[in-house]
Amino acid sequence: MKKLLNVSRRDALKAGAAAVLAMPFVSRAWAQAVEINMLAWYGHGEPDMVGAFEAANNVKFKPKYYAGGDNMLALIAQSPPGTYDIILSDAEFVQQLNVAGLIEEMNAADYPFDDMIYDDFKQFPGHWKDGKLYSMMVRCGHLGVSYNTTAISEEEAKSYKCYWKPEIKGKVGHFDWHLPSLGQMSLLNGNGAKLWDVDEAGWGKIKETTMSLRPQVGGYFDYGGTFNGLKNGEMMAMAGIGDWITGVLEKDGAPVKSVVPVEGGIQWTESYSIGKGTAKADIVKKFIQYMLSPEGQAVSAQMAAYPGFAITNGGRKALNETNPKEAQRTGQMDGAPNDPVTLIKEGRIHYRDIPKQQTLEDWNDFWQEYKNA
């Protein structure tokens, strides 16, 4: 290692500084820091998110990353109880976690419900059961049409129909998870607020619409692939994602953008739960409190892996103070035309949910079939 880092003096200094900075951190982590096992989407356990908290509390997060709620349930199911101390799940899967008895009850008084930016968020579906709190919403974001501005105009991007644009044949990508992509197809079919609640006929139509997109499709990607595909110009449009991907690229200077089209958009929502049987409930609670504090919310909104919206007034304020540019870009300013809260209020945003009349398995099976078509 040392030899590799010894070439130019300035670089050596830089590397040395980094090593010095890292070493106490590393050695402390190895010494006696309490380890917190976290199950989350990619990025939540990275230093930009948890570094400050780790340093202040002498803890060390050990993250296991997943992609997609089904994947998360699968990972939990195959681990012994108590493996994960803290679970970041998509809001629509909280209910399943709860039914399966995988998460602890939480005390509502511990968290800043009064400061929530939008009333819905206080009583998010599935987070409460029989008046008891089981999960704490921490951030959210919107999914819509994500596109390369050199291939699709702003006008075209106002509808999901732009995926079928002949010029981008073979350059439409999918985020490899059935819920967001099929949800978008449901919206395109005009199901609006009932996008998850479709009968057999409606489900058949969704499948039909989706299949008609197949010739346009250039690939199915995980988080990294999605990111890569849009950035290096392999994909001109990506279904099933939103600003959480394009935001990172936009900040990096790529000509990509996400908008909520006229058919409506989908909101992804992430919530923290405390793993059943954990011995570290107190420090986990403290961490969730931190993430909901103005400081934590500002960090979360600017998460390096993918950005999200702050969901407390305090968090929004903190973001505006620390990074007004980002606040402006994402519309997180009171009165902005693309203020996420405004979009929700206008009825253009629907919370992501699980299928009501079909099982997840039905959707997943179709997704497999679609990929193999």
Place this chain on the structure above:
Amino acid sequence: MTEPLVVFENVVKRFGNFEAVKQLNLNVHEGEFLALMGPSGCGKTTTLRMLAGLEEPSEGDIRLAGKSLVGVKPHERDTPMVWQSLALFPFLNARENVEFGLKMRGMDGVERKRKAFEWLERLGIGEFSERDVNSLSGGQRQRVALARALVTEPGILLLDEPLSALDANLVIRMQAVLTKLQRELGITFVYVTHSQSEAFAMADRVVIMSKGEISQIGTPRDIYRTPANRFVAEFVGRNNIFSGRVNKRGAIDTEAGTLHVDRKLPVGDFVSFVVAADLVAISLSKPKERNVIAAHLISEEFVGSMVTLFFEATGGTEIKVQAQERALEGILRTPGQLLYLSFNASSSHVLKY
């Protein structure tokens, strides 16, 4: 009377369905040099390996100094062996190779080193004691192997074709080394070889084996002069073999003519007898002997002062004659020439039939 040093009693060795050794009965006496000889696959090596414990007999008993060896592990016997491949340990130097047996017996380092060196000296390779065995010559390696086997001062030494990889000159030299050692140490040598010259040059007694059975046991001279059967006679090779039916007068009608032996044989029987090549006389004119064969000279072969002449008699019988070069003076020897061969009836030896 005390029992011989080694006794093989009705020993049978099978490999699957193949009987490598059949009903072997053999005694090896203390202090003798015994050679086991035979063509490959005759069971001689298997016999030796059974003595070393590398094979267990399928049936019968082997006793060493009166104690049965059946079930005794190789390392519990004191029967060191010199291997055809030498089997020196390539990762040890010459001295360490010699020390091996002492080390296994738990002898302490200093004593071990001293003894090993002593033996290397004794065999004349003391100066190579720290050399890597791979860097030694064939003869030197041979001596290391000997020293390694003898350093534990055993009562018996087994040798499995130890000289077969050496060139002719070296073989003669090593034969001298071996016989001298055996005489000095006074221990028993059991020597397996397929080479007649090695066996005859060194052994007190020779055991000829064929197809898992003993064909003959005897001194080299016995075996040479009076082979027990046709196999031995042919294997020994320096014999002329004649076959034919006994006629009314008691002589034998062979393809080379009617010949006489000094034994009464039943009329009409088909018999074979041998005449050693060095007991056949050659003359230019027909001698007044009872056994005379006219034959054409085919070729001759020199080994030192000895000449072997190859003749073809009538009926195509090949006859070998061995003589001192000096004894042949005055006899013209051009290939194709007709000469008269003769031998005394008492020089013949009738084979079992």
Place this chain on the structure above:
Amino acid sequence: MKDDITTRWLLRIYTAVIFIFIFAPILASFVFSFNSDRFPTIPLGSFTWHWYVTAFSDSDVWSAAEVSILVALSSALLATAIGFSAAYTDHRYDFFGKKAFLVLALLPPTIPLVIFALATLGWLSIFGASGKVVSIIIAHTVLCVPFAMAVIRLRLNQMDPNLEPAAWNLGATEWMAMKSVVVPFTLPSIVAALCLTAAVSFDEFAVAWFVSGLNKTVPVIILEILTGNIDPQINAIGSVVFVVSISLVVIAQVLVMGRIKKPETV
């Protein structure tokens, strides 16, 4: 053999192209690891240590390295020990079911890693042994045994079959002969097998990914970066891993070459 110059040169160039193809990604990864662009293209960006600094100031990478080293060493030791015993058994013994024995010993590399990973995860979780460092060690040992066995078996092939009997003949028990003859003789191949299996384990990702749970190895971190926040840290980590692995291989190779140079004529 007569050979016109054109064919000769065509073949040379062709072979060179094949080697370029094989080494392109390896070299590219080295170059990219020092390149400032996140998505390198021509012309290249400026020189930077940034990706190394980022990667190696991440404590996750360090703990993954710790796990990887622990796993590589343990499975190399286990696999070499088991591989040695299997090679020795094959070399010396014949017994009922020997063919099945050999099939069992050599089959693992023919099963796709994904399948083996799936099966292992299911199997180990019955015993509650999944998601632990020891699970990776177990699975990697299974994968490495055939390699260790093959290397050691080749060496045993060169051993005079009388060497071991010679030791017994000189008073060594079977165990003593093993210690003082077989092991010293096969030592170069044992070291080579250790290096080889350690390197195999150090690079394996599919099985480690499935069974590792929270105990990530370095390749699992690489896989996670690849599926997650793709960036040239991969190249930096990969380059360092490469240097480590290749040192192991070179050690193994030197031992093997050393043996070729100094032939043991029985």
Place this chain on the structure above:
Amino acid sequence: MSEHRSDNSAYALAWRLPMILWQGLFFIGPLIFMIAMSFFLVKNYRMEPALQVGNWTKTLSRGFFWDSYFLTLWLAGLAVIITTCVAFPASCFLAFRVSDLARRWAIFFLIIPFFTSYLVRIFAWQVILAQQGVINAGFSLFGIGPYTMLNTKFGTMIGYLTLCLPLAVILQTFSLANIDKRLVEAAHNLGCGRLRTIFTVVVPLAKTGLIVAAVFCFILSFGDFVAPYYLGGSKPPTLSIMIIDTSKSGQQWPRAAVVAIMMIVTMLVVALTAIGYAYRKRR
């Protein structure tokens, strides 16, 4: 040959048993468990032991399973053909036209890739092959392109070649170098043209090695998920991607097991047939 070869002493068993126990417990055990698992039931994302054929009927009755099956077979077959053909001239060169020392070095260099992370190499290819990647940037200097190479079957093939080519060249070189060169010269002397010599003398003599190399290529590409995923855009997914998908989303381990068993059976059939063919005519 000797008595000791078939003994069952404690010593013999001490060397025989470790491998049997370890590989039996941790290799055969998992595979058998996987077969059992394919009959299990999944309820609420948890597996429950059961004996029902639903997973088999459900998986095997899907059209897309078979599409994917034949696609994987086709891709792996294509990879075998391409690898074999691409490697062969280079192997001939290394086997017949260079010194022993040069060959040893070449083999050494061919071993190096096995010790670099396959993932890292694939990532490098991603960057090299991208629309704005190194190759297309090179093309643009000549005013051509850009060509789409990533997320195509071409990309998948590049990945398979990355995986198989070094091994194929090594194995082919070994088998070719073992041919008795006098036979080749004899063929030349008998007036056999160079190409004809290769196909009538060299290939039949090296057949076993060539087939073994091909079988390894098949096994590697048939089971690989990285190349079709990261370079082929899983479009459409191969069986190994399907295994990961089914196990990842929906916790359908039993169905993944079904796919896995189908893969193992296929591979064993292909490998045994090929190996049988490779060794049969030699006798």
